[in-house]
Amino acid sequence: MKDTALRPRDLKEALILRRETGGIPYAGGTDLMVRSARWGTVNADADRPVMFIGHLEELRQVATEPGFLVIGACATLSSLRDHPDVPVLLTRIIGSMASPAVRNMATMGGNVCNASPAGDTIPYLLAMNGTVLCASTDDRKEIPVNEFISGPGTTILAPDEIVTGFRIPRYQFDHEFHKKVAARRANALTKASIVALARKIDDRLVDLRLAFGAVGPKVLRSPDCEQALVDSLPGTNGRHEREEILAAVLKRYARILSPIDDQRSTADYRGTVVIRLARHFLKEVLGLSYQP
Numbered sequence: 046m047k048d049t050a051l052r053p054r055d056l057k058e059a060l061i062l063r064r065e066t067g068g069i070p071y072a073g074g075t076d077l078m079v080r081s082a083r084w085g086t087v088n089a090d091a092d093r094p095v096m097f098i099g100h101l102e103e104l105r106q107v108a109t110e111p112g113f114l115v116i117g118a119c120a121t122l123s124s125l126r127d128h129p130d131v132p133v134l135l136t137r138i139i140g141s142m143a144s145p146a147v148r149n150m151a152t153m154g155g156n157v158c159n160a161s162p163a164g165d166t167i168p169y170l171l172a173m174n175g176t177v178l179c180a181s182t183d184d185r186k187e188i189p190v191n192e193f194i195s196g197p198g199t200t201i202l203a204p205d206e207i208v209t210g211f212r213i214p215r216y217q218f219d220h221e222f223h224k225k226v227a228a229r230r231a232n233a234l235t236k237a238s239i240v241a242l243a244r245k246i247d248d249r250l251v252d253l254r255l256a257f258g259a260v261g262p263k264v265l266r267s268p269d270c271e272q273a274l275v276d277s278l279p280g281t282n283g284r285h286e287r288e289e290i291l292a293a294v295l296k297r298y299a300r301i302l303s304p305i306d307d308q309r310s311t312a313d314y315r316g317t318v319v320i321r322l323a324r325h326f327l328k329e330v331l332g333l334s335y336q337p
């Protein structure tokens with residue numbers, strides 16, 4: 046176990062140190078410290094030094110580009126919640142995370158790199174078709190978030206790379222819905238969650254996106270199910286017909302969920318609750334009143 050802690054002056058130096066030492070990036074430390082073998086120290090669980098990056102200004106910025114919002118990996122959750130350019134839906138999601146004290150330290154980069162299926166910013170990124178920006182001394186990459194996260198707690202980040210930020214398309218939806226199911230409001234990790242977005246033209250559904258948290262090894266989205274709804278609804282104005290299409294697609298969703306039992310919840314509860322939340326959202330979007 047190495048006791049070294051590195052503190053680069055800027056991103057360039059951080060990338061060199063990452064390549065030369067394999068230093069483990071440490072942003073807010075709110076996940077890394079929990080996993081640390083020696084609680085309260087800067088040691089991580091590997092034979093590598095820890096590298097502080099949370100202070101690097103290049104990684105703390107929020108910028109707008111034509112059609113996109115770019116969020117620096119080390120922007121704290123608190124700073125994002127208060128930023129005027131951050132979309133309301135994302136500020137609401139961040140407001141449901143942890144407590145103000147944790148949010149002052151925690152970063153979006155840490156949330157995504159931790160790659161928990163219950164990580165609260167991941168369903169938003171996935172639903173928005175957001176990408177992860179990675180850098181090494183020699184290269185820059187932009188990877189869709191679903192490809193970047195390879196499984197529970199794992200990513201495809203190379204040993205010489207650092208996540209520098211996230212590029213999120215600036216896209217307006219007519220319907221936006223987020224629900225986090227947790228034991229309580231503050232400091233409670235997600236049992237299950239959903240981010241749902243829909244866009245209509247002349248009352249016709251043209252874009253639908255549903256991302257589910259904590260009901261599989263990764264945050265889950267099904268372009269097939271989304272497309273099935275978009276394709277089968279035009280011309281079906283009858284309520285009964287719409288209800289049948291919706292029920293069939295929700296059954297498809299239920300088949301692809303693979304929730305687990307753990308200390309926070311049961312697989313059965315997780316699966317049931319996200320399907321109900323999806324039904325609630327879709328009934329509203331399709332103009333079918335909600336019946337519990």
Ligand SMILES: Cc1cc2nc3c(=O)[nH]c(=O)nc-3n(C[C@H](O)[C@H](O)[C@H](O)COP(=O)(O)OP(=O)(O)OC[C@H]3O[C@@H](n4cnc5c(N)ncnc54)[C@H](O)[C@@H]3O)c2cc1C
Pocket residue numbers: 069070071072073074075076077078079098118119141142143144147150151152153154155156157158159163164165166202206207208209232233234235
């Ligand atoms: C009390 C408490 C409550 C919490 N509540 C929630 C909650 O409600 N919802 C939720 O989703 N999470 C919650 N968390 C988990 C945690 O706070 C978040 O996941 C947070 O966003 C992690 O950010 P961080 O900067 O602290 O990450 P760190 O702990 O610094 O890092 C996490 C992981 O990401 C890697 N990493 C960090 N930044 C980079 C980078 N730029 N490039 C490459 N790798 C990087 C680290 O090496 C580490 O493996 C909670 C944690 C605590 C302690």
